[in-house]
Amino acid sequence: MTLIGAILKKVTSKEVINESTKYTSPPPEINESLLRKTRKTRKHRYSHIQSIVDSSSPPFDGHRMLRNLPAWQRLIQDIYLDNVRIINSIITAYMRGRPRVVPTTELNRDWVKNKRDIVHMTKKKFVLFPVNVQDVMEDPSFAAPGDVLRPKY
Numbered sequence: 505m506t507l508i509g510a511i512l513k514k515v516t517s518k519e520v521i522n523e524s525t526k527y528t529s530p531p532p533e534i535n536e537s538l539l540r541k542t543r544k545t546r547k548h549r550y551s552h553i554q555s556i557v558d559s560s561s562p563p564f565d566g567h568r569m570l571r572n573l574p575a576w577q578r579l580i581q582d583i584y585l586d587n588v589r590i591i592n593s594i595i596t597a598y599m600r601g602r603p604r605v606v607p608t609t610e611l612n613r614d615w616v617k618n619k620r621d622i623v624h625m626t627k628k629k630f631v632l633f634p635v636n637v638q639d640v641m642e643d644p645s646f647a648a649p650g651d652v653l654r655p656k657y
Contacts, residue, residue, distance in 0.1 A: 648654045
């Protein structure tokens with residue numbers, strides 16, 4: 505008998521069928537009122553006593569906000585005029601400024617000066633690294649025997 509045959513035989517047996525049909529009725533419905541917790545509302549200890557400090561909000565006065573309106577308007581107008589002055593100064597600086605493209609005459613003048621500096625510098629002595637005399641020290645323990653040739657490179 506194969507494994508699949510044994511499983512099918514077990515599923516169709518009377519024991520399994522009786523166990524699966526044991527509970528034929530649906531489960532009982534749960535009453536939701538039992539699940540909800542009820543809170544006891546406790547009365548505040550000092551609810552009957554009037555407060556000494558007045559904690560109510562102040563009465564709304566719409567004219568209070570209108571009083572500041574002219575000052576705000578003046579402030580906004582000052583900011584606007586400052587911005588206009590800055591923009592005008594930028595425009596005038598741009599219009600009166602020199603051109604971005606350097607003229608050829610200035611480039612030629614700079615090149616003549618650079619050539620003169622290069623020729624002047626080439627006449628001077630040039631030393632990239634100063635020459636220092638270094639002592640060659642060899643340790644006799646590392647020296648090769650007479651019959652062995654060890655190249656240094």
